Amino acid sequence: MSETGIGAAVRRKEDQRFLTGNGNYTDDINVFGQTYAAFVRSPHAHAKINGINTSAAAAADGVVAVLTGEELAADGVGPLICGWNIAGKNGVEAHNSPVHHALAMGKVNYVGDHVALVVAETQGQADSAAEMVEVDYEELPAVVGTGSALNHTTTIHEEAPANMCYDWEIGDSAATDAAFASAAHVTTVEVVNNRLIPNAMEPRACLAQYNQGTGDWTLHVTSQNPHVHRLVMSAFNGVAPEHKLRVIAPDVGGGFGSKIFIYAEEVVCTWATRKVGRPIKWTAKRSESFLSDAHGRDHVSKAELALDADGKFLALRVNTKANLGAYLSTFASAVPTYMYATLLAGTYTTPAIYCDVQGVFTNTAPVDAYRGAGRPEATYLLERTVETAAREMNIDPAEIRRRNFIQPDAFPYQTPVVHQYDIGDYGASLEKACEMADVGGFAARRSDSESRGKRRGLGYSSYIEACGIAPSAAVGALGGGVGLWESADIRFNATGSVTVMTGTHNHGQGHETAFAQVVSDKLGVPIENIEVVEGDTDKGPFGMGTYGSRSIAVGGSAIVKAADKIIEKGKKIAAHCLEAAEDDIEYDGGNFTVAGTDKVMNIAEIAFTAYVPHNYPEGVEPGLHEQAFYDPLNFSFPAGVHICEVEVDPTTGETEIVNYTAVDDFGTIINPMIVEGQVHGGIGQGVGQAMLEGANYDDNGQLVTGSYMDYTMPRADNLPNFNVGTTSTPSPLNPLGVKGAGEAGAIASPPAVINAITDACGGAMIDMPATQEKVWLACQAAE
Amino acid sequence: MPTVSMTVNGKAVSADVEARTLLVHYIRDHIGLTGTHVGCDTSQCGACVVHVNGKSVKSCSTLAVQAEGADVATIEGLANGEELHPMQAAFKENHGLQCGFCTPGMVMSAVDLANNMKNLDEATIREQLDGNICRCTGYHNIVKSIKDGAERMGG
Numbered sequence: 054m055s056e057t058g059i060g061a062a063v064r065r066k067e068d069q070r071f072l073t074g075n076g077n078y079t080d081d082i083n084v085f086g087q088t089y090a091a092f093v094r095s096p097h098a099h100a101k102i103n104g105i106n107t108s109a110a111a112a113a114d115g116v117v118a119v120l121t122g123e124e125l126a127a128d129g130v131g132p133l134i135c136g137w138n139i140a141g142k143n144g145v146e147a148h149n150s151p152v153h154h155a156l157a158m159g160k161v162n163y164v165g166d167h168v169a170l171v172v173a174e175t176q177g178q179a180d181s182a183a184e185m186v187e188v189d190y191e192e193l194p195a196v197v198g199t200g201s202a203l204n205h206t207t208t209i210h211e212e213a214p215a216n217m218c219y220d221w222e223i224g225d226s227a228a229t230d231a232a233f234a235s236a237a238h239v240t241t242v243e244v245v246n247n248r249l250i251p252n253a254m255e256p257r258a259c260l261a262q263y264n265q266g267t268g269d270w271t272l273h274v275t276s277q278n279p280h281v282h283r284l285v286m287s288a289f290n291g292v293a294p295e296h297k298l299r300v301i302a303p304d305v306g307g308g309f310g311s312k313i314f315i316y317a318e319e320v321v322c323t324w325a326t327r328k329v330g331r332p333i334k335w336t337a338k339r340s341e342s343f344l345s346d347a348h349g350r351d352h353v354s355k356a357e358l359a360l361d362a363d364g365k366f367l368a369l370r371v372n373t374k375a376n377l378g379a380y381l382s383t384f385a386s387a388v389p390t391y392m393y394a395t396l397l398a399g400t401y402t403t404p405a406i407y408c409d410v411q412g413v414f415t416n417t418a419p420v421d422a423y424r425g426a427g428r429p430e431a432t433y434l435l436e437r438t439v440e441t442a443a444r445e446m447n448i449d450p451a452e453i454r455r456r457n458f459i460q461p462d463a464f465p466y467q468t469p470v471v472h473q474y475d476i477g478d479y480g481a482s483l484e485k486a487c488e489m490a491d492v493g494g495f496a497a498r499r500s501d502s503e504s505r506g507k508r509r510g511l512g513y514s515s516y517i518e519a520c521g522i523a524p525s526a527a528v529g530a531l532g533g534g535v536g537l538w539e540s541a542d543i544r545f546n547a548t549g550s551v552t553v554m555t556g557t558h559n560h561g562q563g564h565e566t567a568f569a570q571v572v573s574d575k576l577g578v579p580i581e582n583i584e585v586v587e588g589d590t591d592k593g594p595f596g597m598g599t600y601g602s603r604s605i606a607v608g609g610s611a612i613v614k615a616a617d618k619i620i621e622k623g624k625k626i627a628a629h630c631l632e633a634a635e636d637d638i639e640y641d642g643g644n645f646t647v648a649g650t651d652k653v654m655n656i657a658e659i660a661f662t663a664y665v666p667h668n669y670p671e672g673v674e675p676g677l678h679e680q681a682f683y684d685p686l687n688f689s690f691p692a693g694v695h696i697c698e699v700e701v702d703p704t705t706g707e708t709e710i711v712n713y714t715a716v717d718d719f720g721t722i723i724n725p726m727i728v729e730g731q732v733h734g735g736i737g738q739g740v741g742q743a744m745l746e747g748a749n750y751d752d753n754g755q756l757v758t759g760s761y762m763d764y765t766m767p768r769a770d771n772l773p774n775f776n777v778g779t780t781s782t783p784s785p786l787n788p789l790g791v792k793g794a795g796e797a798g799a800i801a802s803p804p805a806v807i808n809a810i811t812d813a814c815g816g817a818m819i820d821m822p823a824t825q826e827k828v829w830l831a832c833q834a835a836e
Numbered sequence: 837m838p839t840v841s842m843t844v845n846g847k848a849v850s851a852d853v854e855a856r857t858l859l860v861h862y863i864r865d866h867i868g869l870t871g872t873h874v875g876c877d878t879s880q881c882g883a884c885v886v887h888v889n890g891k892s893v894k895s896c897s898t899l900a901v902q903a904e905g906a907d908v909a910t911i912e913g914l915a916n917g918e919e920l921h922p923m924q925a926a927f928k929e930n931h932g933l934q935c936g937f938c939t940p941g942m943v944m945s946a947v948d949l950a951n952n953m954k955n956l957d958e959a960t961i962r963e964q965l966d967g968n969i970c971r972c973t974g975y976h977n978i979v980k981s982i983k984d985g986a987e988r989m990g991g
Binding site for chain 1: 854856864865869870871872873874875876877878880881883910911912914915920924927928929931933934935936937938939940943958959961962963965966968969970971972973974975976977978979
């Protein structure tokens with residue numbers, strides 16, 4: 054392994070600018086003549102709009118324009134869309150899809166819904182004028198609860214009777230019922246997967262510009278997928294033709310899913326910039342982020358697990374109500390269906406599974422993918438159920454998992470719920486995690502805690518996830534409206550340095566370093582001579598962006614394909630220059646050698662020759678610049694075991710994570726430092742979900758957790774250090790053997806934490822977040 | 837509009853601003869130093885931390901006029917040319933940042949912490965970091981970075 058190649062803990066290339074204040078985030082960018090936007094937002098969860106009077110606002114100091122939904126519609130700007138159709142039970146071909154206007158047309162459906170746009174010379178003037186827009190609201194009853202939305206006395210959308218978006222199912226109902234009939238034991242668990250607010254530290258923002266001379270738009274936007282933004286905004290919203298719209302996602306301060314989606318703000322500002330003839334900048338205030346970023350999770354589920362007398366799983370039956378919010382966000386429909394129920398086999402051999410999901414509309418912010426997206430919900434449900442079954446049957450929780458793991462020789466393994474797992478060794482991760490967590494010493498530690506009046510608990514989580522979503526044809530067959538391939542472009546410069554462009558996007562994952570390592574490894578170019586460029590539709594090839602831990606598995610594979618093409622062409626050039634047959638050229642680490650001789654050309658010489666082709670093979674094009682598109686053969690399946698150990702003070706409910714161990718199988722690891730960082734961050738978010746975070750609406754649909762004063766973000770003193778290790782079964786289905794590492798921590802950790810806390814508190818269910826109060830109550834009940 | 841003058845990173849600066857202008861907006865929008873970030877509107881996240889007369893301050897909770905005549909240091913003034921400050925170097929070495937958005941505030945808080953407390957242990961760092969929120973790292977490597985950075989600074 055070279056010091057900068059695959060597997061090396063290379064320090065990040067991007068850090069210098071971030072550490073010195075030279076990052077370039079959307080709100081850092083200012084252009085001549087720029088104006089500022091403020092959105093008038095609904096203060097009501099559900100109301101009719103009888104009229105909007107903009108005259109006072111329009112006359113206020115510095116106001117350039119006040120625009121409403123009527124004007125947006127008059128200009129033919131289309132509504133926001135959802136890109137994944139879910140076919141339902143009983144042959145229903147399409148989900149109910151209410152129209153989602155970017156600016157309200159006669160009705161608002163959640164607090165924070167967009168009513169009007171105010172454009173002014175300064176941000177202060179825009180904000181002040183927004184308060185002067187008079188909206189005549191007629192309040193309607195609000196539908197809030199996930200479990201009570203169906204058949205509520207109030208229907209939110211005409212297009213969605215009973216507030217149902219879809220009633221969907223997967224698996225074999227009859228086989229599942231039959232297995233239950235013969236079960237020795239049935240474990241039933243009701244779980245709530247608490248609603249979360251993503252809270253990337255950089256609030257969403259956009260800067261829209263229109264050039265009247267060229268007819269071009271430029272949109273800087275906090276996006277995880279600038280090409281997808283351009284595609285949707287041109288094809289569906291119709292704000293600008295695709296070839297005239299340049300979308301730039303510069304440095305983006307975290308995403309976690311929330312910056313995948315095409316939101317009202319960027320659509321409206323891109324439309325309005327041409328209308329007002331001035332650049333428009335909009336930057337969310339954090340309170341706007343709370344109200345209008347797509348939220349995550351929010352499931353209410355019942356799970357039943359059938360077991361034989363030995364604790365072997367026979368069947369799993371699940372019903373889930375999934376809150377989709379007031380409208381369908383860009384990929385909302387897929388999250389509680391194909392991103393969720395297809396993972397219910399987990400790492401186990403459960404032969405029969407049936408799950409049905411009702412997606413419901415409520416008067417709350419739209420809910421869509423948030424770090425893990427469906428897989429945390431599946432893992433939490435399954436691992437809570439397995440742990441409960443172990444307790445009920447008095448089987449050690451590690452042992453019940455061992456008895457049910459898919460064995461290493463069983464791959465490829467077809468689950469009863471769509472996925473075919475390529476490879477894995479779940480037992481290896483469990484044993485390693487048990488060793489790292491010193492499970493053998495737990496009984497003594499528990500005694501020690503008890504001697505001090507404390508309680509101690511140990512919780513397991515064995516997870517699997519599906520990353521690198523694809524292949525495109527399969528996505529299409531399941532209702533997805535997009536292809537999920539990735540592209541790469543490797544451009545040698547004449548001096549031997551390299552520019553790499555790919556359609557994924559770096560918003561903290563270290564692509565500029567990790568992808569450079571892949572290219573350095575494959576092409577033998579020093580890492581300092583490699584520049585990775587992402588995030589600008591005018592620079593790189595069309596690509597699908599970064600989410601679902603897809604960047605290395607899909608984007609990295611595209612880079613390898615492009616590198617292979619470079620090597621192939623290099624061989625032709627080397628054969629000519631070294632006067633050998635192409636078949637006799639051997640390539641290794643940047644050098645093209647005539648087999649069995651010391652005649653060699655370095656790739657930098659090849660590049661120079663390609664751009665100054667004076668002595669050059671006939672019929673070969675000049676230049677050394679190759680592009681590849683890669684459509685994956687399957688998802689990748691990272692898996693692992695996390696073990697959490699807590700100490701609880703039963704007199705106060707205070708819970709401390711005293712040890713947290715994670716063992717993950719990510720296949721090949723490009724940069725272990727970056728991967729560990731991804732695991733740490735994921736666990737941090739998962740512990741946040743388990744113990745601290747929860748988006749709460751009151752009965753009127755007012756968000757009562759709308760700031761950092763009310764929504765408990767994990768802080769440094771809420772979290773422990775993490776004990777992180779890996780196992781490795783490289784994926785046989787992509788050229789790097791990688792699997793993806795971005796979401797594992799957030800998927801695995803919530804059940805590990807709750808299993809540990811409930812273990813400490815006597816075994817009864819505690820819903821997330823396990824606040825001090827809930828833990829105290831559980832301890833009281835247990836005593 | 838009042839004229840507000842101060843020293844930022846050793847340079848005298850002056851701008852006419854609305855009286856309600858916050859120090860963070862003065863620095864970002866009027867002086868043009870965009871390394872200091874705004875991550876919330878309740879003075880919780882700490883992305884906007886700068887040093888005012890040698891002490892760390894959330895520049896979103898200070899009016900620019902309150903900093904009249906002050907000596908202000910921002911993240912842009914920390915390195916010596918291209919050579920990173922020991923705390924910045926420690927963040928790079930220990931992978932103490934991911935998306936980079938909270939980083940300027942984290943580093944400015946960490947420098948102030950290391951200046952004021954010696955022999956920092958992990959628990960103290962975690963407790964003192966209460967005013968800075970990071971969503972990416974789970975804090976593990978930030979804590980490690982600050983311990984390392986404080987040692988590099990001689991603490």
